[in-house]
Every structure is written in C-alpha cells, then in structure tokens.
Amino acid sequence: MLYLLPNVLDPSQDFKMVLPKAVFDVASLLDGLFAESPKEGRKWLANFQLKKKLQEMPVVALNEHTKSSDLPELLEPLKNGEIWGLVSDCGLPCIGDPGARLVALCHKNKIQMAALGVSSAIIQALMLSGFSGTHTFHEYLPRDPQDRKRAILQLQAESKRSQQTQIFIETPYRTEQMFSDLLLVLADTTLLCVALDLGSPQERVIRHSIGWWKKNKLSVQDKRAVFLLQTIVEATSS
DSSP states (O other), X not given: OEEEOOOOSSXXXXXXXXXXXXXXXXXXXXXXXXXXXXXXXXXXXXXXXXXXXXXXXXXXXXXXXXXXXXXXXXXXXXXXXXXXXXXXXXXXXXXSSTHHHHHHHHHHTTOOEEEOOOXXXXXXXXXXXXXXXXXXXXEXXXXXXXXXXXXXXXXXXXXXXXXOEEEEEEOGGGHHHHHHHHHHHSOTTSEEEEEEXXXXXXXXXXXXXXXXXXXXXXXXXXXXXXXXEEOOOOOOOO
C-alpha cells in the first residue's frame, strides 16, 4: 500500500492545525517513507507518532536525480506487503513533483494506493489570483534562457487563444531570472499574478499587468513562487 500524503506549505505552519486527522492516523501505520530528500522526510515524520523509532524508519530519496531504472527496486517493500508513504518537500506530492513516476509504476504493478489531500500551492495560488479557474499547469519551464523565453511567449499565445490561466512554478534559486524574463518577454497588457512563500508569515500574492510590474519591480530572489498569467482580450467595436 502506498499513501500519497500532504505536507505543510511552510515549515512554520502547525501540522495539527493544517493537516487532517487521517494523515496522523496513516503516519502511525507507515513502514517507510519516500521523500524528495531524507532530511526533509525525517522532518516530516518527526511530527507524528510512529510504529518505529524515528531513526529506525527507512526514508528513501525520490527526486529528479532518481534514475528510472532504480524505480522498480523501490517497489519491493510494497510488493512484500509493507505500507509506505510518499511526501513532497511542501504541499502535495505528484503535482510538479518527481513522485508521479513512482505512482505510474505502482499502477503498472497493481499496487494499491490512496491519496490524502490538503495544501496545494498551485490550487491556492489560483484561488487567490482571481483568474479564471479554467487553467493549464505546466510545472517547470525550460532552464535554457532562450527556450524559456520561447515557452513564455507560447503560454501568452495559448492564454489569448483559449482564455485559460497558465500556471507554472519555479525553484527558489531561479525565481529572480524567471521573473526578469517574464517582464522582458510578455506584453504590457498581459496580467501576471505572483504568489510567493504561500503558507508562511511572508506570504504575498500580487496581481497586476506586466506594464505595472515593469514600473514596480519586486524582489523574488530565493522565494518559493507560483506564477500565473492571463491575457486580456480587447473588445472590438462593431
């Protein structure tokens, strides 16, 4: 059995105030945990009553560096009847998260799974943006600067065509460059919502046109960010 389990959006949040009781019940059953990093996984486990001592609980790294060829070995405890959990560093696993590869393999091997949901930075950012709930989520844009700029222009064109909100995320150490590229590439009339450090005391969700952003630049360096963009279709006179 594999449980897909939520994490808080910010370490300052109280687990008992944010996570539902079912998560605490499941945590007490776990034989092991898949996490983006063993360090963060043990921090997550430390908030629960466990069937084993914390230091005896196996925590296996499952991240962008995990090779696809290594995934079948990770299933062995599950095939042997053990109960494991899967967590992300924050929010929900498998949404813009490498855990989706393990879940896909569980489907192929007919391993039972259950998801317990609560905090999602992506959904929370969409709710707070005031943009259309009809949306497309793109996870991460390309790292290469030129590819990234082309992708941004494609998102703008797609938003104009479909009138759907375009959502993507970025790692903290690349948010400043992403923000700069958005201001450089997008049209002044395009709306951009930037949701920063959701769930923390420093949470900020700001929505304005690119033209406004160019005059009121914001430092997003080393911030956890969700970006949402939406184009404005000009009314045509008849």
